[in-house]
Amino acid sequence: MNTSICLRLGxxxxxxxxxxxxxxxxxxxxxxxxxxxxxxxxxxxxxDGMIVALIVVFLAAAFTCLVTHLPFKPVFVLxxxxxILTGVLLGPPAYHIHNPGLAFVVxxxxxxxxxxxxxxxxCGGLSALKAGVAR
Amino acid sequence: xxxxxxxxxxxxxxxxxxxxxxxxxxxxxxxGALAYVATNGIPIINGIVGAVGSAWGxxxxxxxxxxxxxxxxxxxxxxxxxxxxxxxxxxxxxxCISGIVNDTTDENSTAADILAxxxxxxxxxxxxxxxSMYWHYVTQNSYWVYCNSTGSAMLPCVIKSKTGxxxxxxxxxxxxxxxxxxxxxxxxxxxxxGGALGCAVSGxxxxxxxxxxxxxxAIVAAAVAYAGACIGGWVGEGIEAATNANNPVxxxxxxxxPGDIVTVQGNWxxxxxxxxxxxFYTTSIGQTGNVGxxxxxxxxxxxxxxxxxxxxxxxxxx
Numbered sequence: 268m269n270t271s272i273c274l275r276l277g278x279x280x281x282x283x284x285x286x287x288x289x290x291x292x293x294x295x296x297x298x299x300x301x302x303x304x305x306x307x308x309x310x311x312x313x314x315d316g317m318i319v320a321l322i323v324v325f326l327a328a329a330f331t332c333l334v335t336h337l338p339f340k341p342v343f344v345l346x347x348x349x350x351i352l353t354g355v356l357l358g359p360p361a362y363h364i365h366n367p368g369l370a371f372v373v374x375x376x377x378x379x380x381x382x383x384x385x386x387x388x389x390c391g392g393l394s395a396l397k398a399g400v401a402r
Numbered sequence: 403x404x405x406x407x408x409x410x411x412x413x414x415x416x417x418x419x420x421x422x423x424x425x426x427x428x429x430x431x432x433x434g435a436l437a438y439v440a441t442n443g444i445p446i447i448n449g450i451v452g453a454v455g456s457a458w459g460x461x462x463x464x465x466x467x468x469x470x471x472x473x474x475x476x477x478x479x480x481x482x483x484x485x486x487x488x489x490x491x492x493x494x495x496x497x498c499i500s501g502i503v504n505d506t507t508d509e510n511s512t513a514a515d516i517l518a519x520x521x522x523x524x525x526x527x528x529x530x531x532x533x534s535m536y537w538h539y540v541t542q543n544s545y546w547v548y549c550n551s552t553g554s555a556m557l558p559c560v561i562k563s564k565t566g567x568x569x570x571x572x573x574x575x576x577x578x579x580x581x582x583x584x585x586x587x588x589x590x591x592x593x594x595x596g597g598a599l600g601c602a603v604s605g606x607x608x609x610x611x612x613x614x615x616x617x618x619x620a621i622v623a624a625a626v627a628y629a630g631a632c633i634g635g636w637v638g639e640g641i642e643a644a645t646n647a648n649n650p651v652x653x654x655x656x657x658x659x660p661g662d663i664v665t666v667q668g669n670w671x672x673x674x675x676x677x678x679x680x681x682f683y684t685t686s687i688g689q690t691g692n693v694g695x696x697x698x699x700x701x702x703x704x705x706x707x708x709x710x711x712x713x714x715x716x717x718x719x720x
Contacts, residue, residue: 274425275424275425278425278429279425279472282429282432282472283468283472283620286436286464286465286468287465287468287613287616287617287620288613290440290461290464290465290616291461291609291612291613291616293440293460293461294461294462294612294615294616295608295609295612307609311609315609315610315613318613318617319613319617322617322621330476330518333513333514333517333518333521334480334514334518334521334523366437366440367436367437367440367464367468368432368433368434368435368436368437368438368440369433369437371429371432371433371436371468372429372430372433375425375429375433376426376429379425379426
């Protein structure tokens with residue numbers, strides 16, 4: 268095993284945070300004459316991003332455990348860390364990218380980077396995970 | 403005779419896995435598609451959006467398209483793996499080895515079979531304690547050597563799943579139909595939910611309401627696309643199971659037990675995740691007897707079995 272699971276979880280979470288938060292902005296502009304009544308704060312957008320990211324990474328982690336032999340608990344712990352970090356950090360910038368396609372690409376790449384970073388910090392050289400995967 | 407293989411890790415450094423290009427290629431493609439959908443909508447569905455006249459119709463449409471695209475990318479990732487179904491297996495060398503079957507593992511998972519037919523892997527794998535004359539097939543180019551509890555080197559032999567291939571092809575068709583249906587249904591669901599919650603009215607929970615509606619649109623589209631992939635996969639599995647009921651390799655593998663003395667042929671490759679050498683896939687299994695004692699087995703026991711019938715010059719597999 269290598270860092271690919273972190274890259275994929277991060278890019279999936281980041282991509283969905285990007286597209287959904289960007290679409291929230293589009294919807295706001297469309298519904299309220301271009302000026303939202305309550306301008307969202309950083310904390311609000313970070314919370315929204317975290318909600319989206321956690322839903323996505325939980326579904327992704329469940330699927331990963333279904334189709335691979337990876338241990339259940341470490342994958343979900345990894346998913347929680349990646350979900351929280353990508354959601355909090357990418358929610359606010361995603362909201363301010365008005366093009367959902369661009370937001371998706373930018374946040375997917377940034378999410379992949381954050382996922383890789385978390386893998387490096389949590390698992391070091393990943394030797395433990397690698398040994399765990401080997402039969 | 404060469405020296406006995408060292409078990410487990412063989413050489414320092416990471417396994418040279420191929421570049422993980424999927425996310426990096428998929429992201430710009432999906433991003434471009436979403437940008438197009440956000441700008442122009444989807445031709446088939448534009449009429450519905452226009453007729454309903456929703457203020458954020460395109461946003462919910464794009465959210466649905468994002469959910470469906472996510473599932474389509476997931477299915478494509480699995481069905482386009484080099485597993486001999488749609489793409490051919492990695493080109494290796496056709497080899498023949500002999501030894502004693504140490505263990506067999508049935509990789510079929512009912513849960514994966516039902517919940518993710520597009521992700522079905524091989525039917526199973528059996529580990530052969532090879533004769534010492536075949537040790538080089540276990541160690542050459544490898545980063546990992548599997549050994550049993552006696553320290554005897556084993557070569558994993560992977561068995562192809564024909565029904566899994568049917569599932570992959572069926573899922574590919576199913577996810578396309580599911581994605582189209584999913585986007586339509588997600589738009590209807592989002593419009594209904596938005597109306598019920600009154601998201602058009604501004605208030606303290608306005609953003610959260612919009613977020614909820616867009617999430618529902620994405621999840622409904624993803625769920626329908628996923629259901630399409632599963633249904634297509636089940637149909638494909640059924641068709642493949644009916645037409646390939648008598649596969650000789652699968653039948654021979656299912657009859658194997660620990661202790662069986664076997665001669666095995668197959669495509670010899672190095673696994674790109676763990677780094678071990680293996681037969682991917684096994685093309686022929688010949689059983690000549692059983693050692694009659696419980697596992698684990700040793701190389702000395704394998705060497706003591708009768709001479710195998712591996713040909714000196716191996717003809718290429720047709």
